[in-house]
Amino acid sequence: MLGASNHWAWRVERVRTLAAAAGLPGYEVLQYHHTYLRQRTDLPTLRSPDGDLGVASGDLLSYLREEPRLTPVAYSPLLGGAYVRSDKPLGPEFDHVGTPARRAALREVAADAGATVNQVVLAWLMGGDVPMIPLVGASSVAQLEESLAAVDLELTPGRRARLDAAGGSEAGL
Ligand SMILES: NC(=O)c1ccc[n+]([C@@H]2O[C@H](COP(=O)([O-])OP(=O)(O)OC[C@H]3O[C@@H](n4cnc5c(N)ncnc54)[C@H](OP(=O)(O)O)[C@@H]3O)[C@@H](O)[C@H]2O)c1
Known part of the structure; x- marks a missing residue:
């Protein structure tokens, strides 16, 4: 199984088209940074002056919705622990x-569901309309557990709607 990580969606599509035309296997797994908090994608990065191509942006999400045979993997879903730790500030x-x-919204839903924020x-990533496989890191058995x-945490439609409705990044740009 072939996979790719951190490429613009148009580039992935171009490679898959070229592979199909040549009768070669194409990418089936795509790995990008994705989590519940929205992040700005317009800031220049070392990889591209046009922004952060490693973040699952709307462009990529719409591509995945259109191509359900692609398996999306979300790396760093817990932001290295930043959701719950003051020693891990957000960028x-x-x-x-x-x-x-x-x-x-996360705190409210976690309290309501009797679950942790992480x-x-x-659960939000795994159960969305574009289901993601979270690539989680852990430094202890407790974190892994x-x-x-x-x-086993299934978000009710009401809880998911509460999470989805909370502010996106666009409001701050
Ligand atoms: N394709 C790419 O460009 C790319 C980029 C980045 C990562 N990755 C892959 O994604 C994997 C995961 O990345 P990541 O480690 O950044 O994922 P992550 O799940 O966002 O962060 C994992 C870290 O969060 C902390 N943590 C985990 N559970 C916690 C909890 N319950 N409470 C408090 N802190 C907790 C731990 O940090 P402490 O060690 O500080 O406790 C743990 O090492 C990597 O191993 C790598 O293979 C791929």
């Missing part, structure tokens, strides 16, 4: 008005 890409609104993030338990 400038999260510095917009949508971030506090989303963090508040578990709600993972907490993340694994998210598999």
Whole structure:
């Protein structure tokens, strides 16, 4: 199985088209940075002056929705622990008005569902209309067990709607 990570969606599509025309296998798994908090994608990066091509933007999400045979993997879904730890500050890409609104929604839904904030993030990723496989990191058995338990957390439509409705990044740009 072939996969690719951190490319513009148009480039992935071009490669898949070329592979299909040549009768070769194409990419089936795509790995991008994706999580519940929205992040600015317009800031120049070392990879591209046009913005962060490693973030699952609307362009990529619409592509995945159109191509359900592609398997999306979301790396760094817990933002390295930043959802719950003050020693892991968020970067400038999260510095917009949508971030506090989303963090508040997460806290509310977690309390309501009897789950942790990290578990709600993972359940949100796995159960969305474009289901993601979270590529979670863990430094202890306790962290791993907490993340694994998210598999059993199914967000009700009401809780998911509450999460989805909370501020996006566009409001702050
Ligand atoms: N394709 C790419 O460009 C790319 C880029 C980045 C990562 N990746 C892949 O994605 C994998 C995961 O990335 P990641 O480690 O950034 O994922 P992550 O799940 O966002 O962060 C994992 C880290 O968060 C902390 N953590 C986990 N559970 C926690 C909990 N319950 N409470 C508090 N803190 C918790 C731990 O940090 P501490 O060690 O500080 O406790 C853990 O090492 C990597 O191993 C890599 O293979 C791919």
